[in-house]
Amino acid sequence: MTADLAISIRELAKKYRLYSSPGERLKEAFHPFRKAYHREFWALKEISFDVPRGEFLGILGRNGSGKSTLLQIIASVLQPTSGSVVVNGRVAAILELGAGFNPEFTGRENVMLNGAILGLAREQMLQRMESIMAFADIGAFFDQPMKTYSSGMFMRVAFAAAISVDPDILIIDEALAVGDAKFQNKCFDRIASFQQQKKTIILVSHNINLVSNHCSQVLLLDAGRMAANGEPRRVVDEYVELLFGSRPSAPASAVAPAANGKSTRSLTVQQRFVTQECADDNCPARKGYNPGETRIGDHSVEIIDYLVSTEKQSDVDVIRAGDHLQLLLKVRFHEPVEGPVIGFAIKTVDGIEIYGTNTFLLAIAVAKAAAGEVRVFAFAFSMIAKAGDYFVDLGVAQVDGTPGGAVIDVRRSAIHLVVVAERAAFTGLADLMPKFSDFGDEQENTGAIGIAAGQLS
Amino acid sequence: MVNFFKSLGAFATRLYRCRAIIWAMAKQDLAQRYAGTAGGILWAFVHPALMVLIYWFVFSIGFKAQAPGHMPFVLYFVSGLVPWLLFSEVLLTSMTAVTANAALIKKTVFPSEILPLAHFLSASFTHLVFIALLCALCLLYGYGPRLTLLQIGYYYIALGCLSLGLSWMVGSIHVFHRDLAQAVSALLNLWFWVTPVVWPAEMIPRDLSFILKFNPVYYIVDGYRSVITGIPFWTRLSEGVMFWAVTAPVLLAGAYVFKRLKPEFAEVL
Numbered sequence: 034m035t036a037d038l039a040i041s042i043r044e045l046a047k048k049y050r051l052y053s054s055p056g057e058r059l060k061e062a063f064h065p066f067r068k069a070y071h072r073e074f075w076a077l078k079e080i081s082f083d084v085p086r087g088e089f090l091g092i093l094g095r096n097g098s099g100k101s102t103l104l105q106i107i108a109s110v111l112q113p114t115s116g117s118v119v120v121n122g123r124v125a126a127i128l129e130l131g132a133g134f135n136p137e138f139t140g141r142e143n144v145m146l147n148g149a150i151l152g153l154a155r156e157q158m159l160q161r162m163e164s165i166m167a168f169a170d171i172g173a174f175f176d177q178p179m180k181t182y183s184s185g186m187f188m189r190v191a192f193a194a195a196i197s198v199d200p201d202i203l204i205i206d207e208a209l210a211v212g213d214a215k216f217q218n219k220c221f222d223r224i225a226s227f228q229q230q231k232k233t234i235i236l237v238s239h240n241i242n243l244v245s246n247h248c249s250q251v252l253l254l255d256a257g258r259m260a261a262n263g264e265p266r267r268v269v270d271e272y273v274e275l276l277f278g279s280r281p282s283a284p285a286s287a288v289a290p291a292a293n294g295k296s297t298r299s300l301t302v303q304q305r306f307v308t309q310e311c312a313d314d315n316c317p318a319r320k321g322y323n324p325g326e327t328r329i330g331d332h333s334v335e336i337i338d339y340l341v342s343t344e345k346q347s348d349v350d351v352i353r354a355g356d357h358l359q360l361l362l363k364v365r366f367h368e369p370v371e372g373p374v375i376g377f378a379i380k381t382v383d384g385i386e387i388y389g390t391n392t393f394l395l396a397i398a399v400a401k402a403a404a405g406e407v408r409v410f411a412f413a414f415s416m417i418a419k420a421g422d423y424f425v426d427l428g429v430a431q432v433d434g435t436p437g438g439a440v441i442d443v444r445r446s447a448i449h450l451v452v453v454a455e456r457a458a459f460t461g462l463a464d465l466m467p468k469f470s471d472f473g474d475e476q477e478n479t480g481a482i483g484i485a486a487g488q489l490s
Numbered sequence: 491m492v493n494f495f496k497s498l499g500a501f502a503t504r505l506y507r508c509r510a511i512i513w514a515m516a517k518q519d520l521a522q523r524y525a526g527t528a529g530g531i532l533w534a535f536v537h538p539a540l541m542v543l544i545y546w547f548v549f550s551i552g553f554k555a556q557a558p559g560h561m562p563f564v565l566y567f568v569s570g571l572v573p574w575l576l577f578s579e580v581l582l583t584s585m586t587a588v589t590a591n592a593a594l595i596k597k598t599v600f601p602s603e604i605l606p607l608a609h610f611l612s613a614s615f616t617h618l619v620f621i622a623l624l625c626a627l628c629l630l631y632g633y634g635p636r637l638t639l640l641q642i643g644y645y646y647i648a649l650g651c652l653s654l655g656l657s658w659m660v661g662s663i664h665v666f667h668r669d670l671a672q673a674v675s676a677l678l679n680l681w682f683w684v685t686p687v688v689w690p691a692e693m694i695p696r697d698l699s700f701i702l703k704f705n706p707v708y709y710i711v712d713g714y715r716s717v718i719t720g721i722p723f724w725t726r727l728s729e730g731v732m733f734w735a736v737t738a739p740v741l742l743a744g745a746y747v748f749k750r751l752k753p754e755f756a757e758v759l
Contacts, residue, residue: 050757058666062750105596112753124599128596132596133593133598135518137525138518138522146514146515149515150598178526
């Protein structure tokens with residue numbers, strides 16, 4: 034192995050032995066003829082990859098895909114069953130922030146003990162204490178028992194302690210999901226400085242934006258095997274596909290534009306959506322359907338199907354920030370409705386509505402519906418939101434003069450959409466797409482106004 | 491066989507290299523007992539003092555029990571009890587040490603074999619307090635300081651070897667067999683009563699007294715008493731040989747079992 038590699042793993046496999054009772058494990062360990070009492074479970078198989086020094090490796094995978102086992106093996110907490118693992122340099126593993134911290138002791142005492150466990154001399158720890166305190170930034174609480182800490186303070190001290198050992202390889206297992214944004218930012222600043230010092234970082238996270246924004250190499254595990262390894266964007270795409278079962282988007286130019294400028298393939302899906310007779314409720318068969326939706330209404334009118342399409346494909350649940358979406362609703366009217374109101378709303382995971390509207394608010398008169406009629410409605414809009422998870426409400430109401438109308442059928446959080454972005458160019462929920470001009474220079478001044486005016490017109 | 495000793499050698503070197511962690515863990519263990527109390531470390535003195543005071547009151551003022559060789563009974567009893575308390579405490583705390591530190595073992599690279607050693611060291615603090623009290627009690631009864639006091643050091647190390655060996659064994663097996671904790675605490679109770687701590691060894695008929703030689707704790711208990719009786723340890727040669735014949739295999743086996751089971755800890759915890 035060359036000195037440029039921080040980690041080199043070849044043909045790694047990890048077998049867990051499952052016993053039906055704790056006694057069998059003991060019997061096997063001391064059996065004179067090595068009789069096997071266990072059933073096998075391969076948590077990892079055929080894992081081979083290299084991590085060059087200074088690389089920021091992200092590890093993605095579903096729950097139970099072997100991510101944590103892999104980290105534990107790299108950190109040498111667990112022994113591999115077969116294969117070789119070569120790790121170059123001191124490893125600091127944040128497999129769990131604050132593992133072994135004693136709540137009865139003060140932050141300072143726990144940090145000292147943590148340092149001793151990680152193999153640092155007392156003097157070294159005392160030298161670093163100042164910077165650890167500054168990083169944790171919890172003031173006088175540092176000398177209070179940790180049981181008096183808020184969970185955020187606990188994490189601050191734990192993270193500060195973990196990175197203080199000055200590792201060559203830093204392993205982080207979903208530890209960064211804690212703390213406020215400012216502290217997270219601080220953590221990332223510190224991680225960035227690690228990177229500049231040519232140190233290697235391994236991050237396990239479910240947050241695909243975090244991974245695609247920071248990592249230089251991404252490894253995807255699926256059921257204990259390597260599903261992909263390499264350039265972040267490609268691997269993240271594969272991960273999303275693995276998660277939601279969606280096909281990667283076909284390039285728009287590959288398909289000849291049809292009459293409405295959209296691809297023929299998506300047109301057929303949409304045409305089929307419009308024309309096809311469908312069951313009582315086809316929503317569960319659609320991509321992104323959220324089984325945890327809540328439904329209100331009297332069922333005299335039912336939303337029986339929906340379809341989310343981008344310009345490139347139909348029936349999607351993972352979209353890129355800024356994509357133009359078409360949301361189709363199929364509604365069956367069991368009873369006549371004089372003035373139907375069709376609406377939708379998009380909410381964040383935290384329940385913040387980023388947008389919501391309906392035909393009444395838009396001042397669109399929807400033709401009255403007769404009993405037994407099935408009709409399809411469509412909203413087209415741009416999803417200019419930041420990356421993340423969103424839930425879509427769908428609703429049908431009757432005009433009654435109020436902004437929302439009288440509810441007939443509302444399916445709250447019926448669709449779960451995931452918006453991905455290559456990089457975050459803004460903070461907040463919506464991309465307002467600002468244009469920037471610099472008025473500092475006399476000459477540029479007129480030009481900038483010209484540009485601005487040109488764009489405004 | 492060569493491999494066996496090689497791996498034990500590696501085990502010992504590892505313990506030596508981890509001495510800073512052992513020290514830190516021992517201090518933590520001690521501090522943890524009194525964490526959150528206003529009295530703090532003072533309790534480490536108050537408890538033993540009160541205990542000795544009670545025994546003194548019960549056996550000297552109350553029962554007026556008689557020990558062999560016209561020794562005051564309270565001296566006989568306390569000198570036997572002091573090493574026993576260290577032994578049983580180390581064994582009981584070490585047994586659950588691995589399971590109690592599951593977070594460290596699963597989530598960090600932690601040398602779990604140091605835990606019994608750390609517990610032995612932290613328990614030694616209370617032990618020292620007890621020895622000081624024992625000396626004070628001796629003075630009170632007119633047994634002046636003797637040179638044999640120094641051989642407590644030898645018996646202390648002997649006790650350390652015995653309890654470490656047993657601790658490694660029960661501590662590692664306990665990870666897989668939680669029943670062990672119950673069994674060991676029951677056995678310890680039995681062991682206490684078959685060891686002449688409360689009762690004089692002379693109570694056993696002369697032709698059966700050889701049985702006592704098989705009890706390694708008796709060798710130590712009697713050794714601590716020599717502070718008072720003044721019997722030098724080299725005069726107890728046959729007992730000594732017997733003790734080490736039992737303890738050395740226990741120590742090696744304990745280290746071996748622990749080393750053998752350690753890789754599985756993180757999987758089971």
